[in-house]
Amino acid sequence: xxxxxxxxxxxxxxxxxxxxxxxxxxxxxxxxxxxxxxxxxxxxxxxxxxxxxxxxxxxxxxxxxxxxxxxxxxxxxxxxxxxxxxxxxxxxxxxxxxxxxxxxxxxxxxxxxxxxxxxxxxxxxxxxxxxxxxxx
Amino acid sequence: xxxxxxxxxxxxxxxxxxxxxxxxxxxxxxxxxxxxxxxxxxxxxxxxxxxxxxxxxxxxxxxxxxxxxxxxxxxxxxxxxxxxxxxxxxxxxxxxxxxxxxxxxxx
Numbered sequence: 001x002x003x004x005x006x007x008x009x010x011x012x013x014x015x016x017x018x019x020x021x022x023x024x025x026x027x028x029x030x031x032x033x034x035x036x037x038x039x040x041x042x043x044x045x046x047x048x049x050x051x052x053x054x055x056x057x058x059x060x061x062x063x064x065x066x067x068x069x070x071x072x073x074x075x076x077x078x079x080x081x082x083x084x085x086x087x088x089x090x091x092x093x094x095x096x097x098x099x100x101x102x103x104x105x106x107x108x109x110x111x112x113x114x115x116x117x118x119x120x121x122x123x124x125x126x127x128x129x130x131x132x133x134x135x136x
Numbered sequence: 137x138x139x140x141x142x143x144x145x146x147x148x149x150x151x152x153x154x155x156x157x158x159x160x161x162x163x164x165x166x167x168x169x170x171x172x173x174x175x176x177x178x179x180x181x182x183x184x185x186x187x188x189x190x191x192x193x194x195x196x197x198x199x200x201x202x203x204x205x206x207x208x209x210x211x212x213x214x215x216x217x218x219x220x221x222x223x224x225x226x227x228x229x230x231x232x233x234x235x236x237x238x239x240x241x242x243x
Contacts, residue, residue: 022190055157066172069181075204
Protein backbone atom coordinates (compact mmCIF):
# COMPACT_ATOMS: atom_id res chain seq x y z
CA UNK A 1 0.00 0.00 0.00
CA UNK A 2 1.21 3.47 -0.84
CA UNK A 3 -0.09 6.95 -0.17
CA UNK A 4 -0.50 9.60 -2.80
CA UNK A 5 2.20 12.29 -3.05
CA UNK A 6 1.66 15.31 -0.84
CA UNK A 7 3.37 18.69 -0.68
CA UNK A 8 5.70 18.92 2.30
CA UNK A 9 7.23 22.09 3.70
CA UNK A 10 9.33 22.70 6.79
CA UNK A 11 8.95 26.29 7.94
CA UNK A 12 11.60 28.35 9.72
CA UNK A 13 9.33 28.50 12.75
CA UNK A 14 9.03 24.67 12.84
CA UNK A 15 12.81 24.32 12.52
CA UNK A 16 13.26 26.74 15.40
CA UNK A 17 10.84 24.73 17.57
CA UNK A 18 12.58 21.47 16.66
CA UNK A 19 16.09 22.78 17.37
CA UNK A 20 14.89 24.19 20.70
CA UNK A 21 13.55 20.73 21.63
CA UNK A 22 16.82 19.16 20.50
CA UNK A 23 18.93 21.77 22.31
CA UNK A 24 20.99 22.59 19.22
CA UNK A 25 23.17 25.67 19.55
CA UNK A 26 24.41 26.00 15.96
CA UNK A 27 22.96 29.26 14.53
CA UNK A 28 22.66 27.89 10.98
CA UNK A 29 19.28 26.42 11.95
CA UNK A 30 17.79 29.76 13.01
CA UNK A 31 19.75 32.52 11.32
CA UNK A 32 19.83 32.92 7.54
CA UNK A 33 23.06 34.92 7.52
CA UNK A 34 24.85 32.28 9.59
CA UNK A 35 23.59 29.57 7.25
CA UNK A 36 24.69 31.46 4.12
CA UNK A 37 28.09 32.21 5.68
CA UNK A 38 28.61 28.48 6.17
CA UNK A 39 27.81 27.70 2.55
CA UNK A 40 24.16 26.64 2.82
CA UNK A 41 21.63 28.09 0.41
CA UNK A 42 19.17 28.77 3.19
CA UNK A 43 18.23 27.55 6.65
CA UNK A 44 18.73 23.77 6.52
CA UNK A 45 16.21 21.26 7.85
CA UNK A 46 17.73 19.17 10.68
CA UNK A 47 18.26 15.60 9.45
CA UNK A 48 15.76 13.65 11.58
CA UNK A 49 13.19 16.44 11.53
CA UNK A 50 12.14 15.16 8.11
CA UNK A 51 10.02 12.58 9.95
CA UNK A 52 7.50 15.27 10.90
CA UNK A 53 6.52 15.27 7.22
CA UNK A 54 3.98 12.61 8.26
CA UNK A 55 1.76 15.46 9.40
CA UNK A 56 1.32 16.51 5.75
CA UNK A 57 0.57 13.05 4.35
CA UNK A 58 -2.84 11.41 4.41
CA UNK A 59 -2.32 7.70 4.75
CA UNK A 60 -4.83 5.41 3.03
CA UNK A 61 -4.58 3.10 6.03
CA UNK A 62 -4.82 3.43 9.78
CA UNK A 63 -2.71 1.54 12.27
CA UNK A 64 -4.63 0.21 15.24
CA UNK A 65 -3.29 1.24 18.62
CA UNK A 66 -1.09 0.76 20.43
CA UNK A 67 1.52 1.72 17.84
CA UNK A 68 5.11 1.33 18.99
CA UNK A 69 8.26 2.37 17.17
CA UNK A 70 10.90 -0.27 17.76
CA UNK A 71 13.54 0.63 15.14
CA UNK A 72 14.17 3.59 12.90
CA UNK A 73 16.45 3.96 9.88
CA UNK A 74 16.95 7.35 8.23
CA UNK A 75 19.01 8.22 5.17
CA UNK A 76 19.69 11.79 4.16
CA UNK A 77 20.55 12.07 0.46
CA UNK A 78 20.27 15.84 0.07
CA UNK A 79 20.01 18.66 2.55
CA UNK A 80 16.53 20.19 2.54
CA UNK A 81 15.80 23.84 3.26
CA UNK A 82 13.23 25.86 5.16
CA UNK A 83 10.15 27.09 3.35
CA UNK A 84 10.84 25.08 0.18
CA UNK A 85 8.22 22.73 -1.19
CA UNK A 86 8.98 19.02 -1.38
CA UNK A 87 6.79 16.01 -2.01
CA UNK A 88 6.37 13.11 0.35
CA UNK A 89 4.93 9.62 0.04
CA UNK A 90 4.57 6.79 2.54
CA UNK A 91 4.27 3.11 1.85
CA UNK A 92 3.97 -0.04 3.86
CA UNK A 93 6.79 -2.09 2.46
CA UNK A 94 6.35 -5.27 4.47
CA UNK A 95 4.25 -6.61 7.27
CA UNK A 96 3.94 -9.86 9.13
CA UNK A 97 2.26 -11.37 12.15
CA UNK A 98 4.52 -12.75 14.86
CA UNK A 99 3.67 -13.60 18.44
CA UNK A 100 0.17 -12.25 17.92
CA UNK A 101 1.51 -8.82 16.95
CA UNK A 102 1.67 -7.05 13.61
CA UNK A 103 5.18 -6.01 12.57
CA UNK A 104 5.22 -3.33 9.88
CA UNK A 105 7.84 -1.49 7.87
CA UNK A 106 6.50 1.95 7.03
CA UNK A 107 8.66 3.97 4.67
CA UNK A 108 8.64 7.74 4.14
CA UNK A 109 10.30 9.20 1.06
CA UNK A 110 10.75 12.92 0.40
CA UNK A 111 11.67 14.30 -3.02
CA UNK A 112 12.61 17.79 -4.18
CA UNK A 113 11.02 19.64 -7.08
CA UNK A 114 13.47 18.00 -9.49
CA UNK A 115 12.31 14.62 -8.19
CA UNK A 116 15.62 13.87 -6.46
CA UNK A 117 15.27 11.68 -3.40
CA UNK A 118 16.24 13.82 -0.37
CA UNK A 119 15.23 11.66 2.56
CA UNK A 120 14.19 8.11 3.28
CA UNK A 121 12.94 7.00 6.68
CA UNK A 122 12.01 3.41 7.46
CA UNK A 123 10.07 2.90 10.66
CA UNK A 124 9.84 -0.59 12.15
CA UNK A 125 6.53 -0.55 13.95
CA UNK A 126 4.44 -2.86 16.07
CA UNK A 127 0.71 -2.22 15.85
CA UNK A 128 -2.56 -3.83 16.71
CA UNK A 129 -3.45 -4.06 13.01
CA UNK A 130 -3.78 -2.19 9.70
CA UNK A 131 -7.14 -0.86 8.61
CA UNK A 132 -7.16 -0.17 4.90
CA UNK A 133 -9.10 2.93 3.86
CA UNK A 134 -8.37 2.68 0.10
CA UNK A 135 -5.44 1.73 -2.13
CA UNK A 136 -3.50 3.71 -4.73
CA UNK B 137 34.48 7.27 24.88
CA UNK B 138 32.39 10.26 25.87
CA UNK B 139 29.46 10.33 28.31
CA UNK B 140 26.65 12.91 28.14
CA UNK B 141 23.24 13.04 29.80
CA UNK B 142 19.90 14.41 28.71
CA UNK B 143 16.39 14.46 30.13
CA UNK B 144 13.01 14.25 28.45
CA UNK B 145 10.42 16.46 30.13
CA UNK B 146 6.65 16.50 29.86
CA UNK B 147 6.96 19.85 28.08
CA UNK B 148 9.33 18.26 25.53
CA UNK B 149 6.81 15.50 24.80
CA UNK B 150 3.91 17.92 24.45
CA UNK B 151 6.05 20.17 22.24
CA UNK B 152 7.03 17.28 19.99
CA UNK B 153 3.44 16.04 19.78
CA UNK B 154 2.30 19.49 18.63
CA UNK B 155 5.13 19.87 16.15
CA UNK B 156 4.77 16.41 14.61
CA UNK B 157 1.01 16.11 15.18
CA UNK B 158 1.77 12.67 16.63
CA UNK B 159 -0.82 12.46 19.36
CA UNK B 160 -0.43 8.72 20.00
CA UNK B 161 -1.90 8.43 23.53
CA UNK B 162 0.99 6.22 24.58
CA UNK B 163 2.99 9.48 24.79
CA UNK B 164 0.32 11.67 26.34
CA UNK B 165 -2.00 9.60 28.50
CA UNK B 166 -0.64 7.89 31.61
CA UNK B 167 -3.64 5.61 32.05
CA UNK B 168 -3.60 4.53 28.42
CA UNK B 169 0.14 3.76 28.57
CA UNK B 170 -0.31 1.76 31.77
CA UNK B 171 -3.22 -0.17 30.24
CA UNK B 172 -0.81 -1.30 27.51
CA UNK B 173 1.86 -2.60 29.84
CA UNK B 174 4.07 0.46 30.29
CA UNK B 175 4.94 2.31 33.48
CA UNK B 176 3.51 5.59 32.18
CA UNK B 177 3.78 8.11 29.36
CA UNK B 178 6.87 7.71 27.25
CA UNK B 179 8.85 9.95 24.91
CA UNK B 180 8.31 9.68 21.17
CA UNK B 181 11.18 7.69 19.69
CA UNK B 182 11.83 10.54 17.29
CA UNK B 183 11.98 12.99 20.18
CA UNK B 184 14.70 10.88 21.78
CA UNK B 185 16.46 10.95 18.43
CA UNK B 186 16.13 14.74 18.29
CA UNK B 187 17.71 15.01 21.75
CA UNK B 188 20.55 12.67 20.80
CA UNK B 189 21.14 14.44 17.51
CA UNK B 190 21.11 17.80 19.31
CA UNK B 191 23.81 16.69 21.70
CA UNK B 192 25.93 15.20 18.95
CA UNK B 193 25.49 18.16 16.62
CA UNK B 194 26.75 20.38 19.44
CA UNK B 195 29.66 18.07 20.23
CA UNK B 196 30.72 16.68 16.87
CA UNK B 197 30.87 18.72 13.68
CA UNK B 198 30.33 15.58 11.52
CA UNK B 199 26.95 15.01 13.16
CA UNK B 200 25.41 18.19 11.76
CA UNK B 201 24.16 16.17 8.77
CA UNK B 202 24.83 12.46 9.18
CA UNK B 203 24.34 10.51 5.95
CA UNK B 204 22.34 7.86 7.72
CA UNK B 205 21.37 6.71 11.15
CA UNK B 206 19.90 3.55 12.62
CA UNK B 207 18.21 3.39 15.99
CA UNK B 208 16.90 0.57 18.10
CA UNK B 209 14.49 1.41 20.87
CA UNK B 210 14.94 -1.37 23.38
CA UNK B 211 13.08 0.18 26.31
CA UNK B 212 10.89 3.26 26.67
CA UNK B 213 12.19 6.60 27.93
CA UNK B 214 9.64 7.84 30.47
CA UNK B 215 8.91 11.42 31.40
CA UNK B 216 11.54 12.91 33.67
CA UNK B 217 14.07 10.14 33.20
CA UNK B 218 17.73 10.93 32.72
CA UNK B 219 19.37 9.16 29.80
CA UNK B 220 23.12 8.72 29.81
CA UNK B 221 24.72 8.42 26.39
CA UNK B 222 27.95 6.58 25.76
CA UNK B 223 29.40 7.88 22.52
CA UNK B 224 32.11 6.13 20.54
CA UNK B 225 33.46 7.40 17.24
CA UNK B 226 35.49 5.26 14.85
CA UNK B 227 36.00 5.37 11.07
CA UNK B 228 33.21 7.91 10.42
CA UNK B 229 30.70 5.85 12.39
CA UNK B 230 29.39 7.09 15.71
CA UNK B 231 27.92 4.41 17.98
CA UNK B 232 25.75 5.62 20.82
CA UNK B 233 24.23 3.63 23.63
CA UNK B 234 21.67 5.32 25.81
CA UNK B 235 21.04 4.03 29.29
CA UNK B 236 18.19 5.24 31.47
CA UNK B 237 18.89 5.62 35.18
CA UNK B 238 15.89 3.38 35.85
CA UNK B 239 15.67 0.72 33.14
CA UNK B 240 17.69 0.75 29.95
CA UNK B 241 17.40 2.10 26.43
CA UNK B 242 19.68 1.70 23.45
CA UNK B 243 20.00 3.15 20.00
